[in-house]
Amino acid sequence: xxxxxxxxxxxxxxxxxxxxxxxxxxxxxxxxxxxxxxxxxxxxxxxxxxxxxxxxxxxxxxxxxxxxxxxxxxxxxxxxxxxxxxxxxxxxxxxxxxxxxxxxxxxxxxxxxxxxxxxxxxxxxxxxxxxxxxxxxxxxxxxxxxxxxxxxxxxxxxxxxxxxxxxxxxxxxxxxxxxxxxxxxxxxxxxxxxxxxxxxxxxxxxxxxxxxxxxxxxxxxxxxxxxxxxxxxxxxxxxxxxxxxxxxxxxxxxxxxxxxxxxxxxxxxxxxxxxxxxxxxxxxxxxxxxxxxxxxxxxxxxxxxxxxxxxxxxxxxxxxxxxxxxxxxxxxxxxxxxxxxxxxxxxxxxxxxxxxxxxxxxxxxxxxxxxxxxxxxxxxxxxxxxxxxxxxxxxxxxxxxxxxxxxxx
Numbered sequence: 001x002x003x004x005x006x007x008x009x010x011x012x013x014x015x016x017x018x019x020x021x022x023x024x025x026x027x028x029x030x031x032x033x034x035x036x037x038x039x040x041x042x043x044x045x046x047x048x049x050x051x052x053x054x055x056x057x058x059x060x061x062x063x064x065x066x067x068x069x070x071x072x073x074x075x076x077x078x079x080x081x082x083x084x085x086x087x088x089x090x091x092x093x094x095x096x097x098x099x100x101x102x103x104x105x106x107x108x109x110x111x112x113x114x115x116x117x118x119x120x121x122x123x124x125x126x127x128x129x130x131x132x133x134x135x136x137x138x139x140x141x142x143x144x145x146x147x148x149x150x151x152x153x154x155x156x157x158x159x160x161x162x163x164x165x166x167x168x169x170x171x172x173x174x175x176x177x178x179x180x181x182x183x184x185x186x187x188x189x190x191x192x193x194x195x196x197x198x199x200x201x202x203x204x205x206x207x208x209x210x211x212x213x214x215x216x217x218x219x220x221x222x223x224x225x226x227x228x229x230x231x232x233x234x235x236x237x238x239x240x241x242x243x244x245x246x247x248x249x250x251x252x253x254x255x256x257x258x259x260x261x262x263x264x265x266x267x268x269x270x271x272x273x274x275x276x277x278x279x280x281x282x283x284x285x286x287x288x289x290x291x292x293x294x295x296x297x298x299x300x301x302x303x304x305x306x307x308x309x310x311x312x313x314x315x316x317x318x319x320x321x322x323x324x325x326x327x328x329x330x331x332x333x334x335x336x337x338x339x340x341x342x343x344x345x346x347x348x349x350x351x352x353x354x355x356x357x358x359x360x361x362x363x364x365x366x367x368x369x370x371x372x373x374x375x376x377x378x379x380x381x382x383x384x385x386x387x388x389x390x391x392x393x394x395x396x397x398x399x400x401x402x403x404x405x406x407x408x409x
Contacts, residue, residue: 051370051371051372052285052368052369053292053371053373053374054292054373055295056296058176058300058376059300060176060301060322067323067324067339067342070339073338074324074339077324077327077331078324079138079328080138080140080328081138081139081329084133084134084139084328085149087130088149088152089152091126091127091130095120095124095127095156096156098115099241100250102257103247103249103251103253104253107256115257116257116261116264120261121261121262121264121267121272122265123156124261125266125271125312126312127153127157129312129313130153131161131162132165135150135170136325136326147163147166147226148229151163151230151233155237157258158259158262160235161212163227164215167221167379168183170380171183171379173322173325174380175376176301177370177372178373178376179372181218181219183219184211185372186214186367186368186370187217187218190203191366191368194367195368200366201360203367204267204268204272204356204360208263208265208272241254241255270353270356271312271352272352273349273353273354273355274312274315274316277349277352278315278318279301279302281299281300281370282302282355282358282369283298284364285298300371301319302318302319302347303318303320303349304316304318304348306351313329314332316352319346323335
């Protein structure tokens, strides 16, 4: 019995040890699994709170080459549009007329605000986008003629802008989404402090200031004779409006109308929706696509085919514009018609007003909803970027095998 008791005790002891070992293994496995899950959760949380980083090439060059291969006739759509200069002169004249009519109207009157919002902001947004069109040399064949005419289009805007816009905008095309080069991207500071309903409302209300000041905070372009001329002509024009021309023509109120119209054009105005609609990601992106290691393309350019294109030089056809920057506004619908199989399936917006509303109030959409790249692209206009950025650009161009003719296509 004693032997039996010892045997039983030994068996029970061994059984207990085995159970303890098994439980220990289960605890270790559970702990490891929990740690892995927590790590994956932390990684997903970090990705959710960041921009959409990608290692993929921007989509427009690839699609451009595919469209040219499938429809070589689209290259005949490239070149200046003679109608542009007449539209610009008409809008500039309309703004001069309205500034004249409001010369004695109080800034605080409803008539001043209503005219500035309905007509002034729409006209100046039109002139913003005329300068955008002219920056691609699409008003005249001569580059110099385009630079000079952009200064004319700049007059009712009230502040010198056209000369600086061009190099930054062309760099945006050559370096779409490239961190430190594409000045259309929100900075980390903006993403941190403005990614809330109130922050996004503030951004939408004052976005004209962000687009005006952000580029200089990222890198600066050289000050050329065009910049000096743009600055001199605009300041001389503003001075003449206030001090030289008789009050029967213009007053300080007239200049205030020009500048206030420009502010409203880049604020909570239907046509200002295009600033956000063009490249903010409104699609639901899966966790797999958020991980840049998976190299899943995220849609980064959105088009709009609604009626506001009539007063904005068809800038809503933004995929088409980025695919073929040398095609003017009047021929972008023809590009869509010819290559419709390339565009019909792409994400698009139905309303720029809804874009603004959704941007402010939708928690899924915010300042970080932009695609970013670490390398690629190049600066247009000789901006002062770092040597490291220049090496990255050269490496990316070499890896991609781009030729000058393709880059300038």
